[in-house]
Amino acid sequence: MKTITGRLVRLPGLLLRLGWVSAIVFFYGAAVGASAAGARLRGDGRGRGVRDGDRWVRMLTRLGPSYIKIGQLLSTRRDLLPEEVTTPLARLTDAASPPGRRRIVRAVRHAYRDRPWPFREFGWEPVACGSIATVHEAVTLDGQRVAVKVRRPGIERVMWQDFTLTASMMSALSMLPRLRKMPFKLMHAQVGGAILRQLDFEAEATSLTTLRANLVKFGNVRIPAPLPELCTAETVVMEYVDDLTRFAPGELDADTRSAVVRAVLAAIYEMLFVDGLVHCDLHPGNLYFDHDAGLVMLDAGFVIRLPDPVRRSFADFFINMAMGDGWMCGQIVIESAAEIAEDCDLDGFRTELGELVTDASGAKSGEFDLARFAGRLFDLQRRFGLFPAPEFAFPLLSLLVIEGMIKVFDSDVDFQAEAMPVLRRRNMSDKAA
Structure with a gap:
């Protein structure tokens, strides 16, 4: 590195x-x-x-x-x-400006420089353009229709430069008196490092395979299968899924909207609380409906494996928040903290967190604001000098991204109640293990 x-x-x-x-x-x-x-x-x-x-x-x-x-x-x-x-x-x-065709051709040819050319046909005009890659339709030598995700030329250099610049900014912030105790460098290494790992296309192919295996129990969730033998460090080759519809309410009736929301939350909670494999990038460019109205998750570049202690602590916090047990939520935060100031008032922290949890407990989608809750929790931790493991940012990010879309579909869904079946099953699984 x-x-x-x-x-x-x-x-x-x-x-x-x-x-x-x-x-x-x-x-x-x-x-x-x-x-x-x-x-x-x-x-x-x-x-x-x-x-x-x-x-x-x-x-x-x-x-x-x-x-x-x-x-x-x-x-x-x-x-x-x-x-x-x-x-x-x-x-x-999914509609960023694409690189010039010549640059795309050079990038793809370079990716397969050490192996035989595997495509019978290749569409050089992208069918989708993201910030890190373009996606192309192709046909393999054996006639299979595939999607080829191609890393943008020169993207590594730019992202590493931005990572270095933000690291300097974090160091500067840590010198401010009110922020001196914040573990900015550790947070930047974890979160910034995760963003950089989106450049690792071999890891993304592995994540696609893992997500497919983990979510196979959900018959209404589809993830395209990668073709590992055709993937390279600069490309991800996967089955082509056509007839996709953007993830939006459109003309769906109220019952269908509610069913869609619950299906999405069930899959998200399965990833967060059971598998510990978190998809942090389920924006509308990566989430679709197929022709059977099933969910299709594309792109596994920003997928994070949570350390098991973090997965357990996050799940424990969530279930106790749903039950309105603020004291236990505070204890979980204290026990899982990466750093605690010597003068931290632990009883005061538990009390104030308890008030925050009481406000949030049982709130429905239209009433519960995760962004506001996370901001108040962050400020509470800063004031008391009690800082969580940086990995906790990823499940929060995953929920923050999906929360905004869910509120458009169904403002009455109860986030916490929908999590309870998954959390109970996760508890039984962890105890059995």
Whole structure:
């Protein structure tokens, strides 16, 4: 890893990247400020300013893949952000600008430089474009129709530069008096490292296989099968799934919407609480309906394996929150903490967390706001000097991404009640083990 990092992140390139990011942020920040100021001068309260979603799309696209990923995640939060922001951001999920055809051809040919060319036909025009890869339709030599995910040329260098820049930013934040106790470096290594692992296409092929095996019990959830013998470090080859419909309520009736929501939550909870394999990237570009109205999960690049202690602690916290047992939730956080300040008031922490859990217990989708709950929990931990293992960020991220879409489908679903059957089965499984 050090060799790779040293080769990809050199000081001149890093400074150029810093200058590029700073210039773009300054330019768009100035544009937003000018728009807001102009609206005030005209007495026009309708000035778009920060609500100009198209401007956000242009900025994030110019900043590159790490920032596009942020836009993809924000696009799912229609419950928190205005429609004029989330609708344009949704274009980032699978309609990013593709590289030039010549660059794609070179990238694919390079991926198969050491083996015979495995395709009878290859569609060089992408059928989907994400921040890290393009997806192409192809036909193998034996006639099988496949989807080929191709890593964008030069993407490694840019993402490693961004990782290095954000590491410096985390170090700077840790010097601020109020944030000095926060384990920013550890958090960055865990979360930033997980984002970088999206570049490992061999690991993604393995994750697809594992997810298929774990979710086979759900007859209404489909994950395309990879073809390991055709996958490389730069490509993932999988079965082609056609006739897909974007994951959106559309014209579905209320009963169907409710059934869809419960199917999604059952699969998510199975991954979180039983398998410990967390899909953190189930935005509308990776979640679809097939022609039988079943769920199709695509792309397993941002899939994280939770350490077993973290999986158990997260599940225990969730079930005790559903039961309204704030004291036990506090005890779980304390026992699983990565760091506890010497002057931490543990009883005070349990009391305040208990109040937070009481507010959240039994709330329905339309009433329960996970983003607000996570923010209050984070602030509570910061004030008391009690910091969780960084891996806890991943199940929270997974739920935050899916929560926004679920609220659009069915605002009455009870997140906590839907988790209880999975949690009870998980408890029996863990005890048997």
